[in-house]
Amino acid sequence: MASRLIDEDPALAHEHALAASRRAGRIAIVRETLGITAYANEDFALALRELRTYRRISGKDDQIALMVDSERGIGRPDRALETGRAVDRSSLPTPVRVSLAIAMSGARLDQGDLELALGELEIPELDPDRAFEWSPALFAARAAVLEDLGRDEEAAFWAHRAEVAAEALGVDEAGDEELIVEDGLIEDEFFDVESSADGSAAGDSVTEPESADEDKGDDEDEVASEGVDTDALKPEPTVEDEVRELLGEIDADADAADSGTEATERDA
Template sequence: MPNARDLRSANRPDRERSPQIDEDVTGKELDRATQHQIKTLEGTSAEWVARHLVMAGRLLDEEPELAFQHALAASRRGGRLASVREAVGLTAYGAGHYGEALREFRTYRRISGSNMHLPVMADCERGLGRPDRALDMARSDEAKDLDAPGKVELAIVAAGARTDLGQLEAAVSELEIPQLDINRAFSYSPRLFRAYADALTAAGRAAEAAKWQRQAIVAENALGLGAEEEPDIIDLGWDEEEEAREEDRQRRLRAQENADAHAGAEERAPRAAGAAAAAEAAGTTAAAFGLKAIDDSADDAEADYFESDDAESDQDSVEADVLDDADGEADDEADGEPNAEADQELVEDSEPAQRERVED
């Protein structure tokens, strides 16, 4: 039974079946850092998650809703990985599911410790009709730690929030940051210059706006970016020594987990005898039929997904219709007896989950 308070689309009983994966997708198209995270999963699940992530990235720009469904499929098997939760957040944002995106980015931040998606989180608040909260994020301590491109994106979001509130001159002021340098061009400069020009236009300062629009074109030419071109993206990867150290660390962690699991199995042996016999019988049947390939419907069964522990995200950021349904389910459960077995399962799961988050 899924956590009643975990309202992610991946865990909802009315979710759709996982979308089809293109035949040419292997999962090895992912960058090395993501592949290293996925190596912590069991073999079949690892390949499944990797291929769905590739599909999510492939479809994000052209079919964001389908990309979102692929990311959700990946989260049902790899929900404890930061890269998976990041993918769900980005695709949800691209598809306009701002409550879901905000929830996933908060989970990503808890797992990874990174605030790199703070600008997108602020824009999700705008999408949910809460520009004041977006401005609070822009003024937060976390915002001060962003790199230059991140500060630019957050300033653009803050300017949009000011515009939402009808504060047009304040929107112009939000964009007057150190990175707004008319004499220097960085990767973020064309976007910043155009946002500043739009804010000036909205404030009735057309002459100044025209100058910054022209400067955006100058910056693009200086950077070698045409209207139909995209900048080269180079994956430098890790050097061989660093990769060897990472693989050694993964082996030690898996060995420790196996030792802990063996110790726990000895303690639970009397209770697990019947379950072990059933598992052995099932394994014999599977071997007899040679079942080792990925089952197209395998991830449509209940999986060991990452249960939400963020009350703010679950209750505050979810869209209204989903929240109403969840409140009804919570009221029904409140009338019954507490599920002691489920509570015990969550307690037992907490320590491995913490180790995986530290690893990531």
């Protein structure tokens, strides 16, 4: 129910998450769900508490960006930066690492350190010639900081990259258009995409920036230089998207349980 309601009624979704926590408070995904719905409702203190509990139970750092943002929401940018620095970024999945960089940049902005905010975004994934699910948000964050610095021309460049990447990624999801690089610029062009044996698209396509942790199991984000993993071409997830994806697992488990119950009743 939380996953079904999070978009239209975040407050009611949060009530369902609270109900789940009262019944199964020692299950990691329950505490994670409660933390995310609390964040969506801007109850940052509760979100931080629940996400810390989730991390303690699961041993995972995949919600570290929300934890950093929750510290910011409470008004503690110093603690936000400490929280972000406490994790090994090289061990994080690429989307999480990018989200953390954006959150850390925001904490620097909260402190009024514009140059340091810009520095937080200087990561390998910041490549204007390549677009992945995290690219629009990363490009837009850089554009915003540059605008605050008064570097309007550079800000316009990155804002345009963010718009092009977002549009192209959205079109690619439908399989109608491919994002390519021409003369160092991201451009859109219609052409037929042929699938290779591993499901990647053949042709002149956008590839993923190399990062230090590619050899540590981040294969799902790797794209060959002559192909693109279409699963990676998704818009940067919003908070609601993260909640919907996470809580979709709950719906799937519930549906599976209902099917099993119906089968048992038929057998009986």
